Amino acid sequence: MEQEEEELIVKGEDREGCGGACTRCKAGPLADRLSTFVVLTEEDEEVIKSVVDGTTPSYSLESKLGDCKRAAAIRREAVQRMTGRSMEGLAFEGFDYESILGQCCEMPIGYVQVPVGVAGPLLLNGIEYVVPMATTEGCLVASTNRGCKAINTSGGATSVVLRDGMTRAPVVRFGSAKRAAELKMFLEDPGNFDTVAVVFNRSSRFAKLQDVRCALAGKNLYARFMCSTGDAMGMNMVSKGVQNVLDFLRTDFPDMEVIGISGNFCSDKKPAAINWIEGRGKSVVCEAVIKEEVVQKVLKTTVPALVELNMLKNLAGSAMAGALGGFNAHASNIVSAIYIATGQDPAQNVESSHCITMMEAVNDGKDLHVSVSMPSIEI
Numbered sequence: 001m002e003q004e005e006e007e008l009i010v011k012g013e014d015r016e017g018c019g020g021a022c023t024r025c026k027a028g029p030l031a032d033r034l035s036t037f038v039v040l041t042e043e044d045e046e047v048i049k050s051v052v053d054g055t056t057p058s059y060s061l062e063s064k065l066g067d068c069k070r071a072a073a074i075r076r077e078a079v080q081r082m083t084g085r086s087m088e089g090l091a092f093e094g095f096d097y098e099s100i101l102g103q104c105c106e107m108p109i110g111y112v113q114v115p116v117g118v119a120g121p122l123l124l125n126g127i128e129y130v131v132p133m134a135t136t137e138g139c140l141v142a143s144t145n146r147g148c149k150a151i152n153t154s155g156g157a158t159s160v161v162l163r164d165g166m167t168r169a170p171v172v173r174f175g176s177a178k179r180a181a182e183l184k185m186f187l188e189d190p191g192n193f194d195t196v197a198v199v200f201n202r203s204s205r206f207a208k209l210q211d212v213r214c215a216l217a218g219k220n221l222y223a224r225f226m227c228s229t230g231d232a233m234g235m236n237m238v239s240k241g242v243q244n245v246l247d248f249l250r251t252d253f254p255d256m257e258v259i260g261i262s263g264n265f266c267s268d269k270k271p272a273a274i275n276w277i278e279g280r281g282k283s284v285v286c287e288a289v290i291k292e293e294v295v296q297k298v299l300k301t302t303v304p305a306l307v308e309l310n311m312l313k314n315l316a317g318s319a320m321a322g323a324l325g326g327f328n329a330h331a332s333n334i335v336s337a338i339y340i341a342t343g344q345d346p347a348q349n350v351e352s353s354h355c356i357t358m359m360e361a362v363n364d365g366k367d368l369h370v371s372v373s374m375p376s377i378e379i
Helices: 023-027 029-034 042-052 058-065 068-083 140-153 177-188 190-201 235-249 273-278 292-297 303-320 331-342 346-352
Strands: 009-011 038-040 116-124 127-134 158-168 171-173 208-217 220-228 257-260 281-290 355-362 367-377
Touching (some): 038 068, 042 058, 042 068, 058 068, 116 140, 127 140, 127 331, 140 281, 140 292, 140 331, 158 235, 171 177, 177 190, 190 208, 190 235, 220 235, 273 367, 281 346, 292 303, 292 367, 331 346
Antiparallel strands (some): 009 038, 116 127, 158 220, 158 281, 171 220, 171 257, 208 220, 281 367
């Protein structure tokens, strides 16, 4: 259909008569590219009405129209009409909607812009890194950058990965606690480990089973499988391995009822003592010695003051609050900002920011030794 024959339905700000004086016109081409100004056709209007009245499911628009951006625009307008709320503040243009189809977000209506700053350079294990941080919290990047400066000026930091293993813990049920205990003993018997590992590892060339630990709650068994996952965070990888083992176990344990591939004994995206104690993902310790003059000039304080504050706040104060893995000032701030900037799962900040910060005076009390131990960085 020729454009002049189409009925153009314009949603958003009416620019006619503004004479170039409106906010969007003043902002220029960039604002145009990222604006929420959406032009819809008469055909689009019919589809919008069908979504609003429930005739066309919103989730089916991409497959029905064959155009991901158009589907998002129609869905966006349908949401506005159903809720009576404007989407003007949510960016729409300038995004590749095809790239997320079947990948990372269903039923999109736009996208959120988060500013990304950089802290650093950070000298770690003899290598300089620039740290990307996505945040809307003022001073977070600046304070992190100041910490990087203090570390670099003092000669850098050293880190060690103590353990690297992702976990998944299915829950299965038997007719009796005795029968559940028999499976526990089978899985934890060192003589059976190689057999179970072969079954677990067969679905991936990267997944390598490291350990199986079980816990009973009556006749319910929770088996926590831990495996290495290469460069991947590895949740899908370990889940497939667990399914392999469950299928294998049915031969000798036909009375086993699988309740869930995850029984929350893993434990994923929830604060849990088992992650704090046993670790999940990367278990890491990092340390640095900050020189006295750097503490005074860069951090604007003294070594005794920092040691006392860390003891009374991060250790004693957190203990008074009954903290679980929260013996630090604000590790979650930095972890979340880095996760969002680098495409990690921000929900896993819950356990990834488990951290204990230790500080003590060294070198005859002049310098500051500081360390962070983080047992469950999932990345």
